[in-house]
Amino acid sequence: MIEKKNFYINGKWVSPSKPNDFEVIDPSTEKPFAIISLGSIEDTDIAISAAKKAFETWRETSKEKRLALLEKFDQIYNRRWDEMVKAQSTEMGAPLDYASETHINLILSLIITLDMSLLEYVG
Helix, strand or coil, rough: CEECCEEEECCECCCCCCCEEEEEECCCCCCCEEEEEEHHHHHHHHHHHHHHHCCCHHHHCCCHHHHHHHHHHHHHHHHHHHHHHHHHHHHHEEECCHHHHHHHHHHHHHHHHHHHHHHHHHC
């Protein structure tokens, strides 16, 4: 069984402020396949605060640096394609080809759209 109980906040993996485990069910088998943590209001507030703080420096990031980061994300995304398709299929109970052609491919389309928008951005 997969266990993913921490949250990625402010550049590191942290435990939830209060344990609140939740079983994720594979709809195709109706059996649990993972345990995750559900965040509390406190966890949400901490994440929002960290995001606001990070934006202070991110908003000064150059177009070139943002493009480089998007390209790196794209490379990692494509390298881990099969892993993400399998995870999406298990979470949704969908066939692998459907998960690949719709949900995972949609995310790649959004990345490409971001790339194109950033390339056209003048500022």
